[in-house]
Every structure is written in C-alpha cells, then in structure tokens.
Amino acid sequence: MNKNFESNFTVFYEDTDASGFAYHTTYLKFSERARSEILNNFFPEIVNSLKSNSFFFVVKDLHVNFIKPTYLFDKLKVTTSYVDNSYASLRLSHLITSENNKVCEINVKLVWIDGNSNKPTKIPKNIIPRFKSSEIV
Helix, strand or coil: CCCCEEEEEECCHHHECCCCEECHHHHHHHHHHHHHHHHHHHCHHHHHHHHHCCEEEEEEEEEEEECCCCECCCEEEEEEEEEEECCCEEEEEEEEEECCEEEEEEEEEEEEEECCCCEECCCCCCCHHHHHCCCCC
C-alpha cells in the first residue's frame, strides 16, 4: 500500500484504568476498528461475506509493541498499511500515534476462512491487488 489508511479515535473513560492510562487492549480495539473501517468503506463484498458468515478474516498472529502510554481524552491516529500476503493470509501493520508521537505498533496476520468448512481458503483475486495498489485510499 503506497498510501496509508488513517482512522482517528479518542481515548474515553471506558478505555482507561484507575491509573488514568489507556488499557493495553484499547490499542487492539482501535486497530480492529481501523480494519473494520477499511472493510466497510472500501470492500463491500467482504462486508457482505462477513454478514452472511460465508467468508471472513480471523487473527492468526499478533505482535504488539507498546511504546508510550496514552490518557483520557487523548486523540489517537491509527495508520494502517499493507505489509504482504500469501495464498490465504494478509499482513497489516498499525501505527498508533498521539500528537505525532509513536504510542503503539501492531503487526497482524489475518487468515481468510471459508465459513462452511471453517478452514483457510484462497483470498479472492480482487482483494490483494487493491491493497497493493492503494486503491482503498
């Protein structure tokens, strides 16, 4: 992906703990929402597959690097970019920043699953080239 997809979020009270820091899982939630926004805005055919439970992505592997804490009402930007793919999987990276400071880096491997067999299957031909060519942005 030559261009990146950007999503903006605010840390709300429900995202924090008693110390005032955002929970570590908050960053996972925001990266998941960023991926959902990409699907909803640019891949309606995948959304239809998700709704019918016929095909869907599942998280196979996840690496998280927590760099700096965030706090209540901080504004976060999640920048999502394509890394690579295989026959049945897709790798994306998420860079989460606050005021242009790195907060968290997340690398995720998603596997395309056939809902009938519950097994990995080939990602549709029109999906990967669109990520690679930046047509989603």
